[in-house]
Amino acid sequence: MEKEQYLVKKLYHEQHFLKGDESEHPIRVLGELYVSEQKKEMADLSYIRFAQGEVYFLNNDYEAAIFKWENIHNELEPWAKKNIADAYMELDLLSTAEEIYKSISSDSLILNTEISLQLFSLYLQQGKAGEADQMIKNAVVLNPDYENVTELACAFFEEQQDWESALDLTISEAVRTKSRQWFRKLLDYIENGHASAQEPRFFVPALTALQAIDFSLFEQMTVVLWDNFQKRDHYLSWLKELSAVIAKSEITASYRWNKLPAKFSDSFRKLLLEDFPLERLKEVVPSLLSSWLQVADSATAPAAAAGVLAWNDVFPASVGESSIQEAQDILGRLSGVADRSNLFMDSQNLFKSIEQWASAMNAAMNPKVKWMFQKLSMLDHKTVLIAGTSAGSKSSFVNMLLGSTEADFFDTSVPVLYGHGETTAFRLITNENIATVTTSHELVEGERKPDALIEYIWPNRFLADHRLSVIDFPVLHFPKRKESVIESIRMSACMFFILNEDASLTIDEQELLNEIKEHIPEYPVHFILQTNGPITNEKLDSVKQHVSQFFPDANFFAISGSDPISDSQLESILNEVDEKKNWLLLTGHLIFLIKKMIGGLLKQREKIQRELTEAIEFDEEVLTKIQGAIHQLYDLEEEKTKVLSDAYRSFKDEIKSDLLKTVPKLLKESADILQEDSDFGTIHKKLNDEMNKRISDYLQYTVHPTYISSLQDWISFSEGELNKAQEQLIEWNEGFNLMFGEERLELACDFQILGDWRRDADRMTGTIQIDKENILLKRTPAQVLLKSAGKLFGVIPANQSIMYKRYRQYIENENYDDTAESIAEKFFRQFELFEKAIPRDISLFFRNPYHVLRKSADELQETVDKNKAKLDDMKSNPEKFHNPLKLFDVRLRQLEWMKGKSKTGSRTNNSVNG
Structure with a gap:
């Protein structure tokens, strides 16, 4: 144990004074030494005091220990201060301890480490997590090799859930110590999601160190990080950093x-x-491919090598020459190893991906290419191609094969595909569209298109049983018909070439067969010799010798035109359509279609821009008209509201006018109930009742029926006006739908309001109830005078005649306009709600057309905005259209390299190379 370790454990006294002697108590020994040293002339008691302080401390006499250590003034003074602070810690005087720890100055690495650890412990006791964090980090920085310091720090960080600090420490220790334990802890953190906030660069030191120590653990950590970053924005950065690590490794x-x-x-x-983004991919993919080559196994090496060469095809000089050479060597060594069925599935997936992208971009797909893809995807179905030198010989063989004379119906210049179907149908397949043909005129018109193919479907048991389709190709004119021939080849599992009796091949046919042999060597071509007479072995040998220069391994069949084909011959011929899938050939067919599709899509951008511009202009024109229609509809509603409201007020005003004229007249005529012998003291009451009765009868039997009759007439008039409005909207409706080319709008008004009005009119046919008028019970001066005079003179017979004349004169000459106005107001008050509701009801009548027009306008505006944004984006970012096609092309070329590229490497869409 080193000296400082004795100081750490407070065992300095054992090292220097006790020498392992345990016979006497350390206090006694040290006390005797102290007395002995004190007697010296140049006594130095500091070391003994330091040792005594340790013994007192270890025996829990902290005050005595402090007393001893306070008098140390030699090189042990920093340790003495540290021990004093330890003692105050034990006495739970934490603030004093902290102050002393912080006052210590020393060059000793161990002492400073111990102080940091003690302060760490002190802060934990005080609940000061931030200060504790700083102290443990100081200890790690000062002396990471110190016993348990990194483990202690790691445990603290985990307890605090400070995963960033825990990760920093773990990576630092893993790289520093090369210990698998620390790498496994890092892996555990990553797997439990504690590293999800870190960027890829953070892990580079650990991965770099680990790949030199343990490949297995390196792979585990790499895969876990890969899965982590694959779901985040840092995915490309991760691939770039990982590729750099692998490039520098010694794998x-x-x-x-x-x-x-x-x-x-x-x-x-x-x-x-x-x-x-393509620019980011250009930064990442080349190094990714080179790294892939370094780690590829036998299963993925062909794809890795093909990926390198494909990327370099599309982006020349982006991949290092050494990687290109290595990729070429791998494909040379592993030729034929690739799983052909998987390659076919990859081709299918690529086609579907391009199809989905084209749909999202509003790019029109070639319908003929899509149709061909569907045919090739029917893996339980086979298509054979029949070609020949003579239309008659070829048609004769097709008829024998089909068991019918269907081929005689088609003397066309375009290929005909015969297939089984439950019902008979003709379809014309071109690059522009697929149309059902119903007339011979359409068929003739379609034949004039160089890319046309006729599909003839009808019930045919032979085709159904063998799950077979037959393409009858017209007399060959190669290379004039090269593209059409190639498309037919790319739909078929094999070709049956019909030779005439002299077995000679035209120059065009020889060129076609050479093209097939060179560029599609896996495509089976079988020859059928058809003669009018018996076929001899010599004749057959002669034919074989003539054709073998093109296809030395071809199968030959001889058929006499005078005899029907036998079942055994037919089965022998069909057996050549290999039951096992030729995945290499099928993949080549799909690659051909994908090339054709990409080539067509590359031409689509200008077309899409033009179509978007035309769509925007059309939609804006329709939108303007719809917005104009909305304004016209406002005007129409206002017009109808005014017309119908005016018509209602017209008959109402006419009735009111009559009422205002008639009521005063009725009131004046009420004077006829006066008699000279009337009781003029009470006659005003009787007159008032009579007047109200006459008014009530007038309203009930004259005014009200007139109003109801006029209201019914008004409803009929309104119906006519609203019908006129609906007719106008129907014209708009038809005009807009004609523009849209579909039944998109239906501007139907709500005629329910007429039913509501009629129902209201029916409800208003009952008895009219209005309050009585106080016509002669008012307290006007004239009435007061008459009433007073009547009471005063009514008992005097001589004055009866005078009162009679006065009353009559008063009744007949009184002004009843106010009374008439009051009665009119009361009468029409019960119809007031109906009148006020007319504008609202008319608004309800037009509500649906408003809704339809506004909705259509909103939808059109949304479409216009989207198309404008798309058009602006296409104009300002042309790479958004071209870049995905470049990446599709990379994937296509990878498939080509894996399948095996042609000798010429030709990539034109017109080539049979595939």
């Missing part, structure tokens, strides 16, 4: 990786098929 080819090769394969596919 040996003999090590067998478990998961890493597949992770590279999946990530490369993800990068190509998902929406990542």
